[in-house]
Amino acid sequence: MTLYPIETGNFKLDGGAMFGVVPKSIWQKTNPSDSNNMIDISARCLLLEEKNKLVLIDTGMGDKQSEKFFSHYYRWGDNNLVKSINSAGFSTDEVTDVFLTHLHFDHCGGASFFNKKDERNEVVFKNATYWSNREHWNWAKEPNSREKASFLIENLEPIESSGQLKFLKKIGSGFNYYNEIGFELLFVDGHTEKQMIPKITYKGYDLVFTADLIPTVGHIPVPYIMGYDIRPLTTMNEKAVFLEEVVKNKYLLFFQHDAHNQIASLKETEKGVRLETVLDFNDI
Numbered sequence: 001m002t003l004y005p006i007e008t009g010n011f012k013l014d015g016g017a018m019f020g021v022v023p024k025s026i027w028q029k030t031n032p033s034d035s036n037n038m039i040d041i042s043a044r045c046l047l048l049e050e051k052n053k054l055v056l057i058d059t060g061m062g063d064k065q066s067e068k069f070f071s072h073y074y075r076w077g078d079n080n081l082v083k084s085i086n087s088a089g090f091s092t093d094e095v096t097d098v099f100l101t102h103l104h105f106d107h108c109g110g111a112s113f114f115n116k117k118d119e120r121n122e123v124v125f126k127n128a129t130y131w132s133n134r135e136h137w138n139w140a141k142e143p144n145s146r147e148k149a150s151f152l153i154e155n156l157e158p159i160e161s162s163g164q165l166k167f168l169k170k171i172g173s174g175f176n177y178y179n180e181i182g183f184e185l186l187f188v189d190g191h192t193e194k195q196m197i198p199k200i201t202y203k204g205y206d207l208v209f210t211a212d213l214i215p216t217v218g219h220i221p222v223p224y225i226m227g228y229d230i231r232p233l234t235t236m237n238e239k240a241v242f243l244e245e246v247v248k249n250k251y252l253l254f255f256q257h258d259a260h261n262q263i264a265s266l267k268e269t270e271k272g273v274r275l276e277t278v279l280d281f282n283d284i
């Protein structure tokens, strides 16, 4: 298997919203903010090449909303999804599967685009199967008022109407292997209903795509949880179990939202599980 990190463009989010009850005096040490209190956020995805499959994990936010919408997110950097897939040596038509950890706009927006000629939103990956799970899909289609701003109908409708959407089913607790996509998944419910966390075996390592379970290095300690999470106590329990497993089995973490740290190993300390070393793809 070959893995390619896919940078889909960086943005910024409010540091307070990203750290919930953690005081700024603490979070600003790992995630320094600008004069607007905004912190750097990436939307780093992964492309897996194996045998006849080319699987994309998440898609970033894409570019089909209005300038006003994007003005809230202070996008920065030169990367975008299609450019990064092309730089890895592939066309969008070669992608066989698009796996979506969850349907918040910064994870699935890049899966579709606005076709100016036909004046409608269409899927970017015309030959791909799109993977979600039924419980999360239904949750996103009828969003609660808390998550309404993150689940956008213009991101869901093109995937559904393409006929290319399929659902994976939760098989019990912990990580389980899914033949359809070729890697393991952990289902977690704290950030949103049934977010799916991938674990990929790569060059002898177990690499976990942490998505919104642990968005940045600053979010490693158990109580450091985003204000966006719908069930923070559930996230705390899920993280505690997950972090013990990471240390015990020497998993590496791949961060989707950490603009400055790509991969990390963790260690057990007196205070709990903490960062050991930061790595990037060239190190593994």
Ligand SMILES: [Zn+2]
Pocket: 102, 104, 191, 192, 212
């Ligand atoms: Zn999310």
